[in-house]
Amino acid sequence: MVRVAVLLVLALGLASCDAISTLIDGFKYANAVATDLEGSTGMKPEVGFNWTNGRLLTVTVTFPRIDEKRPLPELAETVRHAVANHFRQTPGDIVLGFSLGKSASGTVAQLREVD
Numbered sequence: 001m002v003r004v005a006v007l008l009v010l011a012l013g014l015a016s017c018d019a020i021s022t023l024i025d026g027f028k029y030a031n032a033v034a035t036d037l038e039g040s041t042g043m044k045p046e047v048g049f050n051w052t053n054g055r056l057l058t059v060t061v062t063f064p065r066i067d068e069k070r071p072l073p074e075l076a077e078t079v080r081h082a083v084a085n086h087f088r089q090t091p092g093d094i095v096l097g098f099s100l101g102k103s104a105s106g107t108v109a110q111l112r113e114v115d
Contacts, residue, residue, distance in 0.1 A: 030059075061095070
């Protein structure tokens with residue numbers, strides 16, 4: 001009985017080590033993406049990730065404001081490239097977002113269309 005309990009504890013410990021190392025690696029990758037994007041855009045984004053059963057499902061990149069300097073497709077490609085370079089797996093989806101902050105009533109955020 002004691003052997004079974006010891007083996008069970010050992011098995012759970014080894015399984016959790018993999019989960020912990022995945023989580024730690026994920027944070028390292030997310031910080032590398034944020035640093036890379038800060039260098040190329042001048043804004044440091046928040047980078048989050050969703051890893052389930054060893055698969056990278058989603059990477060979320062949220063900038064503190066809308067980037068007025070570059071068109072959205074160019075920014076999206078920059079984000080896609082940074083995520084692909086720093087995460088070991090290709091995510092199932094990349095979500096790009098912007099914080100609009102606190103805005104006054106009636107204020108509207110508009111994105112210009114680029115021809």
